[in-house]
Amino acid sequence: MRFFPSESLAVEDWKDGIVVRSPNWLGDAVMSLPAMMQLRRAVPRNCGFFVVTPLVLKDLFDCLDFVDVSIALHRAHSMWSSEDIYKVRRLNAGLGLLMNNSFRDAFFFRVSGVPRLYGASARCRSFLLTRSFDFPNTGGGVLNKLHHAARYLSMSHALGAPVWEGDLPVFSNLKEPETTPVEVNKLMGVGMLLVVAPGAAYGDAKRWPAENFARVCSYWICRGGEVAVIGVPSESEACDAVSAGLPGDKVHNLCGKTDPKDLVRLLGHASFCVANDSGVMHLSAICGGSGVAIFGSTDPTSTSPVSRKWKILYDKQDCSPCFKRTCPSGSFRCLRSITPEKVIEAMEDC
Numbered sequence: 001m002r003f004f005p006s007e008s009l010a011v012e013d014w015k016d017g018i019v020v021r022s023p024n025w026l027g028d029a030v031m032s033l034p035a036m037m038q039l040r041r042a043v044p045r046n047c048g049f050f051v052v053t054p055l056v057l058k059d060l061f062d063c064l065d066f067v068d069v070s071i072a073l074h075r076a077h078s079m080w081s082s083e084d085i086y087k088v089r090r091l092n093a094g095l096g097l098l099m100n101n102s103f104r105d106a107f108f109f110r111v112s113g114v115p116r117l118y119g120a121s122a123r124c125r126s127f128l129l130t131r132s133f134d135f136p137n138t139g140g141g142v143l144n145k146l147h148h149a150a151r152y153l154s155m156s157h158a159l160g161a162p163v164w165e166g167d168l169p170v171f172s173n174l175k176e177p178e179t180t181p182v183e184v185n186k187l188m189g190v191g192m193l194l195v196v197a198p199g200a201a202y203g204d205a206k207r208w209p210a211e212n213f214a215r216v217c218s219y220w221i222c223r224g225g226e227v228a229v230i231g232v233p234s235e236s237e238a239c240d241a242v243s244a245g246l247p248g249d250k251v252h253n254l255c256g257k258t259d260p261k262d263l264v265r266l267l268g269h270a271s272f273c274v275a276n277d278s279g280v281m282h283l284s285a286i287c288g289g290s291g292v293a294i295f296g297s298t299d300p301t302s303t304s305p306v307s308r309k310w311k312i313l314y315d316k317q318d319c320s321p322c323f324k325r326t327c328p329s330g331s332f333r334c335l336r337s338i339t340p341e342k343v344i345e346a347m348e349d350c
Contacts, residue, residue, distance in 0.1 A: 013094050
């Protein structure tokens, strides 16, 4: 982890606490949790820890015991509304930390009256920050980039957070069974539950073939287990393809039926998870689960799950990691070279 010199902060600098702008995507937000958790431990007594986040992630932060208040922006990728500005201003936070690279959010944190603002130097916003942090590559190429979690931890450490020892956040305030989807409640009684996530928001170049996921599911069912297939509504085609042809009483297609709180409960109960480089992969790891992560177009050096319970399968090709949404050659060699047998072998080794 890169260590920056610590800020010299007086108790009065914090005012009523610190407000953190979370990353916009589930996977990035999960990778920021160790840093947020440690930063909460640096906040003076009687001060709060506040998070500004996209609406789709508010449930995630609402069930974390170290977050006092979460504010959902009316739109994550556009100008703030007057209500957004008012809500942040009312927090009376003395410090702000940007865990994204947005110029817009830095500007509106200033408009909201946050006096001391910190974040990575990006998009010509450094003049808006009290202090900006520079993250050059640690080596000469894309495979030498600092892990995202380490970037966030570096910034939190500069604000006085203790070094992270690997403990996981505590999730509380989860849904009562009465408000949880019936399908999720039923799976809480399954002794051998495999969760598979065949989607990936970034694009096809991160998605292992659905037929390969189906073969892994078939293996698990033959061992006496059951499978939950999860994804957002836009991933229904992949989830349907995985579920098709498998025993209907053993495979439960939950695509589009779960929110972050449901996922925390489901992944915390699951025996195992198999996923692409995705938000589900990161969330399962931070919930303490075991799993196999399949990497294609992206770089496991910077976005691997933050857990020793996960195995990473990555078959580097001459063209990888390309970070493309679709495969430039159309061959998907980096993904197709990882066979179901390799995944099953990794599962058996965990």
